[in-house]
Amino acid sequence: MSQPAPTADTLLAVTGLGKRFSPAAQWVVRDVSFRLEPGEIFALIGPSGCGKTTTLRIIAGFETADTGDVSLNGRSVMALPPDQREIGMVFQDYALFPHLTVAANVGFGTSNVTREERAALVARHLDMVGLSGLGERYPDELSGGQQQRVALARTFAAKPKLILLDEPFSNLDAALRHSTRREIREILKGTGIGVIFVTHDQEEALSFADRIGVMRAGGIEQIGTPQEVYKRPRTRFVAEFLGRTNLVEADANGDVAATPMGPVALGSPATGRVLLSLRPETIAITPSPTGPGTVIGRDFKGHDWTYLVDIDGNRYQIDVMSEASLTIGERVTLTANAPAVVLEHAPPG
Template identity: 50%
Template sequence: MTLHEVEASTPILSVSGLVKRFAGEDRSAVGGIDFDLAPGEIFALLGPSGCGKSTTLRMIAGFEKPDAGTVRLGDRDITRAAPETRGIGIVFQDYALFPHLTVLENVMFGLKALPRAKRRAKAEEWIAFVGLSEFTARMPHALSGGQQQRVALARTLASEPRLVLLDEPFSNLDAALRESTRDEMRALLKKAGVSVILVTHDQGEAFGVGDRIALMRDGLIEQIGTPEAVYQGPRTAFAAQFLGKTNLLEGQAQGRVAKTDLGWVALNEHATGRVLLSLRPEHLEVMAPEASQPTGPMAGSMDASMADMCRNCVLPAQIIGREFRGHDLSYRVAVDGRELFALTDYRVDYRPGDRVVLCPREPAVVLARLDDGDVAPRGASVVPLTVPAGGNSAPGKISTDALVGLRCGGMIQ
């Protein structure tokens, strides 16, 4: 489902102003959140432990009563409805299979409103749907974790819910099984055409399964968007750091560029004054000093004179740490006494102590305008902008060569 399709659809679920407070707590577990879910969409609630995502799921399911706000399923207000009347299915973290029942009997259990003969036929249909027809007589303990999960999903889908809730469904699987099971689960859910809310603390799960992500923190939603949008364009320092490694820099912005202690960098949007920036490790190109020609989107069309000017945006650096991760290499790099992270593919191989140069190949993302009262995050590793003697933090006018260098490297348009 594309973002355009999500925005154009009539929501199957609407959550508005949802609040939950627990006795003895200083703050709300959920502090007034809003989101819509489109038909057939998989929507991931992502965040750290204690952010309110599971409480939100429980209020949608009817296991917790909200202190304020509404939950609507289609045109029906289900805020105060009993869980069993909501038309919502849920797959629990531990799958909640009955250990004394076979696979077939577990799936049939939720179909008691049907005659027994019809229950069996429908259960067998959904067991076949999840690819477990040959295991109908098996007991749960004789199945792998991934197979147990598919049984739980078949039991949930057999009751034909309008909405399915997944509560940390992959957390009990080992790392080797988690990715393949995640892919299978997404394919089955899409094939069924059901709308889904997934709760997870794992960025990879949210990215791999969700059509859209809602990133939660302290009972509130920080950002909603596609996995690509929230990763490439985080709106806060928390979003930038929770969704993956990043380099946080302070700088002095002049339009679409900013002066930092690491040099001039391009920006993803217009800004002026002091700013907090995010630059992803994979957006830093690592090169040998003698081969310091940027390879940004426009680099292939540069002539010799333009390439020479582009050397204004390379940064002398030294490798101080290296982590081989199979398909890529992660580096800790020292630049003028500051430490940055850089990520390359496995063929760009350097060792601690090697002298290199860095070249930003994507614009930095503006996270905060510090002169407007935004505050840099506490506890974050931020490369500050050094104020020159005399207290004047203005960077001066960007040189023509540096500006042309950023442009011809494909950094700004």
């Protein structure tokens, strides 16, 4: 996948990374390339086994790549051991030392400083993550969210140029995950340090990252802002992985395609048989005694309704912000209120 050339200020450039664990094995990571600017948060998202954590470990220096390069501030770090790369990593289980206090954990990575300087450094970073006054506690006396903050403070104290996060919120209760994400994002953006994190959670990637790289089978299928990747997926996999979508086969003729639900405007011109992506929230549903669709399912979710509509054997999901509800068996008309995304198409002949 082609990427814009790194600028003079590019923090990290990953170029053509490849990794397999034996010569006869399949590639776990294949031709992965992306860049990171200072202060940017970049997410690698994909299903389990797609290569995102291996990519992270190669950048950190815990795995050796078979092909490609990783450069930090314009200098390759591939030959450097992990402790010399100026890259901090927060592991999924936080990897805190249970026998050390919070303060001792945070100060563990500091070096070449006096005892007084270390104490001041620890106090400053605990205050940065909102844990002032908890330095004498032990990890098992903290909540999961607090342990995560300790791991971040320890990483900050080592003064890295880049921070890597491996599934950073997977160990948190669902009730805490949303608020913790927001708070941690504010902390990270306040430092100006570049961040890469891996996740399989679509909502997490969309809400936390400045840009996203969607991975599949070791490679990156698409890179862009959360809005770009969600609204304009390039492939069927990206469209289905990042949220729910309606995949519609249609006949395209320029800027419009004929579909079972009627004419639909296209986001990009195409000709011939195409596969379209229409998000459920981009379809309007209207009661119509002579409409082509029939409501065959509905789910009330508090702030909206999701309807399942059948049109000649084709099923569509529609999300509607409305107090009025449609009944099972009711006839309806569906209208796309945004252009469809063309995922695949084959020109005539």
